[in-house]
Amino acid sequence: MTLRTYSYMNRRSEKVKAGEASFRTVYRAVDKRSDGICEFSLLPDYGDAIRCKRRATDHHHLYKPRRSHHEKDLVVALCRVHHERCEYPYKRGRLVILLVNGRHHFALRFASDKFAARNIG
Helix, strand or coil: CCCCCCCCCCCCCHHHHHHHHHHHHHHHHHHHHHCCECCCECCHHHHHHHECCCECCEEEECCCCCCCCCCHHHEEEECHHHHHHCCCCCCCCEEEEEEECCEEEEEEECCCCHHHHHCCC
């Protein structure tokens, strides 16, 4: 009887390594657009008047899978607080980001569960 030898897997696949340059390019464009400040804005029509003033620390992809939807219009720079709010359960009020006519619209969506949230206009 022989003992099996195990080796550690690479942390990142070759596919991920090959796409790193394009990800960095998009992230740089998003950071330039946001000036390093969170892009959350309560009312988009008022510009920067009600914009979050925190430093942007995370990039949020509007659609999944993120590798298929990696364009600068589909990525938003957010602070940690607003990025975590995008993962909240709908019962607590999840932050939803929509792209309408080239502008990002932010809304808090409340529902009993994710299936009920899909039926909200």
